[in-house]
Amino acid sequence: MTPRGLVLLSAAALFSQVIAFRATAAxxxxxxxxxxxxxxxxxxxxxxxxxxxxxxxxxxxxxxQMLRDPRFICRIDDVVIEFGNSRLQKLADIYTxxxxxxxxxxxxxxxxxxxxLTWNTPVYRAVYDTVRDINRxxxxxxxxxxxxxxxxxxxxxxxxxxxLEAFADRDTxxxxxxxxxxxxxxxxxxxxxxxxxxEKKTNxxxxxxxxxxxxxxxxxxxxxxxxxxxxxxxxxxxxxxxAPSFRAVHGSDIEHKPFAMTKEHWTAAIPxxxxxxxxxxxxxxxxxxxxxxxxxxxxEIYLDEAYAKELRRRAAIIREMSGQDFVAVVDDLVKEGRxxxxxxxxxxxxxxx
Numbered sequence: 001m002t003p004r005g006l007v008l009l010s011a012a013a014l015f016s017q018v019i020a021f022r023a024t025a026a027x028x029x030x031x032x033x034x035x036x037x038x039x040x041x042x043x044x045x046x047x048x049x050x051x052x053x054x055x056x057x058x059x060x061x062x063x064x065q066m067l068r069d070p071r072f073i074c075r076i077d078d079v080v081i082e083f084g085n086s087r088l089q090k091l092a093d094i095y096t097x098x099x100x101x102x103x104x105x106x107x108x109x110x111x112x113x114x115x116x117l118t119w120n121t122p123v124y125r126a127v128y129d130t131v132r133d134i135n136r137x138x139x140x141x142x143x144x145x146x147x148x149x150x151x152x153x154x155x156x157x158x159x160x161x162x163x164l165e166a167f168a169d170r171d172t173x174x175x176x177x178x179x180x181x182x183x184x185x186x187x188x189x190x191x192x193x194x195x196x197x198x199e200k201k202t203n204x205x206x207x208x209x210x211x212x213x214x215x216x217x218x219x220x221x222x223x224x225x226x227x228x229x230x231x232x233x234x235x236x237x238x239x240x241x242x243a244p245s246f247r248a249v250h251g252s253d254i255e256h257k258p259f260a261m262t263k264e265h266w267t268a269a270i271p272x273x274x275x276x277x278x279x280x281x282x283x284x285x286x287x288x289x290x291x292x293x294x295x296x297x298x299x300e301i302y303l304d305e306a307y308a309k310e311l312r313r314r315a316a317i318i319r320e321m322s323g324q325d326f327v328a329v330v331d332d333l334v335k336e337g338r339x340x341x342x343x344x345x346x347x348x349x350x351x352x353x
Contacts, residue, residue, distance in 0.1 A: 117333075201213070
């Protein structure tokens with residue numbers, strides 16, 4: 001069953017929607033107002049972390065606006081991303097400084113992670129391309145470095161679940177990257193991760209701390225965490241302005257509101273859960289980007305037989321380690337790719353008799 005809000009888009013269609021969305025908001029510079037408020041947090045914090053809903057058109061539209069606004073991007077040294085393998089940092093340095101890579105090399109940076117499918121969505125490649133663009137245009141007086149945050153996994157050496165277990169703690173791996181590339185160099189950074197990794201307080205700390213929690217523990221007060229409010233009802237209840245709009249949490253009237261209001265399907269009819277965390281306990285800022293529509297790439301990318309075969313191998317190892325089963329998902333994507341290719345290239349009609 002197709003999830004609500006799912007949109008199947010090519011990279012070209014994605015950017016046409018991004019441009020249209022940006023043009024509407026730009027008439028009154030709503031993005032600029034929110035970006036200035038967020039950038040101000042660098043006055044007192046070394047790292048701003050944005051927790052995104054994976055594949056979100058609205059969130060990544062705003063991320064693109066942030067990356068291209070000198071009032072924000074020129075205050076940082078690094079853009080640290082979850083969707084990149086730190087083992088391939090040299091490739092990222094070459095690419096974002098204007099060097100030439102093959103398409104295979106570019107894709108390897110986000111495909112060679114423990115996350116098998118998510119990063120194929122065009123919004124993630126767009127971050128790589130945008131950092132390359134802003135350096136090419138010399139938007140800032142200094143180059144901005146794209147830092148690949150995930151662990152240095154080498155899938156060619158992973159033959160079993162035991163081999164993959166060494167890379168299971170992705171939160172610590174990402175923090176170690178931030179430690180090495182940001183804090184050790186006294187840099188400022190924009191850290192982009194999934195929302196799961198951006199919560200400072202959770203109910204499952206016994207299973208391991210998340211990225212935001214580890215950074216806060218190692219460097220108290222250095223991190224400013226932002227998550228989005230995808231529910232229109234919640235955005236109204238929290239007195240968010242028209243999208244995109246931002247509110248700092250601490251010392252405000254929303255600090256003690258339920259954190260559940262930042263979840264996608266929140267409505268006023270949902271009773272507050274006893275003992276649930278408040279917004280102020282979990283994050284430092286909230287962002288209204290106008291909803292959450294998920295984007296997926298064309299399934300035709302999975303018609304590459306070698307890539308599909310390798311995905312099935314990786315999926316089988318992930319299933320053995322965690323119980324998550326992506327094997328059937330890969331098979332379905334290959335079938336969808338064939339169906340889409342057939343629709344785009346129908347066989348020639350037989351001549352009339």
